[in-house]
Amino acid sequence: MGKTIQTMKELPASERPYEKCVMYGPQVLSDAELLAVIIRTGCGGMRSTELAQKVLQHIPGKRIGGLFQMSQEQLQELEGIGRVKAIQLRCLTEITKRMMRSLDGEEILLCDNPAIVARAYLSMRFLETEQVRLLILDGKNAVQDDLELSNGSFNASLAAPREIFYNALKHKAVSILLLHNHPSGDPTPSKDDIILTKRIIETGNLIGIPLVDHIIIGDNRYVSFRESGYMDKPV
Known part of the structure; x- marks a missing residue:
């Protein structure tokens, strides 16, 4: 006889993500169970938890953070993930990014707290390519604007300061702060990073x-040029 597949309603309450969350709190849910709550329904005879587990096995790194790296099209290529489910997952990652950035409050003087800046932009560590962001600061070093300058390569896409200062002048910056990520996970500045920063x-x-x-x-690390003394070191 073939295997009988239980629906979510037929499972014990302790094995259903919603009920488990109510009974014990969301912190006890596995990555697959958290995704199942977002996905809501299964597909092709799979329960939502089984579908979520399948998704985890096909995203970068086979961990939930890999969702940051996936586009709408890439998500829809996964078995059981259609347009609506892909949109739900993309919105989940965007909510997560925005929550990360709002944790420390707007009153923080960013130039005095590189650790706070790094934590607010922690989601950049999940990107597969180098992204460069320009923070426009006012006279109190508070962020007035946040611009994505390039998404590809720091050195190739940002070969001259011209684009940086075009945007800085356009947005009436008093000062600026640059961020970019190293997809390798190692934030140690390269020689090109140092030369361009100079x-x-x-x-x-x-x-x-x-x-x-x-x-x-x-990857769970950052390097601040000011904090590490790179801004004063000779090339």
């Missing part, structure tokens, strides 16, 4: 819009 520092000093820091995001 050029940005020199240009900023010349036109009166200083670079207060350049932060590289790695």
Whole structure:
């Protein structure tokens, strides 16, 4: 006889994500169970928890953080994930990013707290390619705008300070802060990172819009050029 598949309603309450969450709290749910709550329904004879487990096996790193790296199209290529479920998962990752950025409050002076900046942009560590972000700061070093300058390669896409300061002037920046990620997970600055940062520092000093820091995001690690002394070191 073939295997009988139990529906979610036929499972014991302790094995259903919703009931388990109510009884014990969301912290006890596995990654697959958390995803099952978002996905809501199964597909093709699979329960939502089984579908969620299948999703986890096909995303980068086979862990829930891999969702940050997946586009709408890539999600829809997964068996059992259609347009609506892909949208739900994409919205989940965007909510997570925004929550990360709002944890520390707008009153924090970012230039004095590189660890806070790094934590707010922690989701960049999940990107498969290098992304460069420019933070526009006011006279109190509070963020007035957050711009994505490139998504590909820090050195190739941002070969000159021109684009940085075009945007800085356009958005009336008093000072600026740069961030980019290293997909390898190692945030140690390369020689090219250091050379380009020096050029940005020199240009900023010349036109009166200083670079207060350049932060590289790695895997649960970061490097602040200001904190580590790279802004003063010779190339």
